[in-house]
Amino acid sequence: MSPRHSAAEARRTRERIIERGLDLASLEGLEGLTIGRLAADLGISKSGLLGHFGTKQALQLAAMQRAAVIFNREVWHPAASAPPGLPRLRAVCAAWISYLTGGIFPGGCLFVSSTFEQDGRTGPVRALLQRQFRAWNRRLTAEVRTAVRNGELPDGTNAEQLVFELYGVMMSLNHTIQLHTDTRAITRAQTAITRLLPRDPAAPPA
Incomplete structure (x- = not known):
């Protein structure tokens, strides 16, 4: 086999590992993402799998990084073309609901399950998860502030509080x-979003 073919095969194997790892982590948590389990599921040796990732922690980090790519593809990219501010926020929330209910991961949102799993823990996996959530939080907060500047949300709207409440809706939706x-x-989630992000800021709550 030529070096080029060997590299291509290695990339395909790595992709298979990550894809199966994401499914397994969504069902059994990141701690269920073990070298032995994945090797058995994929029909490869433990040493062969270790050659791609080295440690269980490296595998967990790769899974979370890929999960972020999928989240952006499913939630942010469909909404990115909407006008900044309230229209984009509403488009993001619609895509977010679709992501949570569309069976992207067999066990539900990996970020939601990982948040609970990493509570009280320390280490690189928790640190990565925190960075990912902070990045998403900043993106949503910026859109809320744009909506206020555009007059689409009332003056004095607390952007951080509104984003906190949007998170609450999505966490509750995934749980339910x-x-x-x-x-x-x-x-119920759609009703809550309409209340938090009304098309007409002067309209009474739903």
Whole structure:
């Protein structure tokens, strides 16, 4: 096999590992993402898998980095072309709901499950998760502030508080869908978003 083919095969194997790792982590948590389990699932040797990642922690970090790419693709990119401010915020939330309920990961949003799993822990995986959440928080907060400047949200709107509440809606939606399989949660989440991000800031709450 030529070096070029060997490199291509290595990339394909790495992709298979990450893709299966994401599915497994969404179902069993990052701690369930073990070298032995993945090797058995994929029909490769442990040494072969270790050759790509070296440690369980490196595998967990790679999974979280790929999860961020998928999240941006599914949630941010569909909304990025909407006008900045309230239209983009509403488009982001619609895409976010679709992401959480569309079966992107078999066990639900990996970020939501990882947040609970990493509570009280320290280390590189928690640090990466914190950076990812902070980056998303900054992006949403910037859009809220743009909406206020545009007159689409009332003056004095607390951007950080509004983003906190948007997070709460999405966390509750994921929990209700995954634990209770209650599809009515989608309508409830949409109602909450409409209340938080009204099309007409002067309109009364729904």
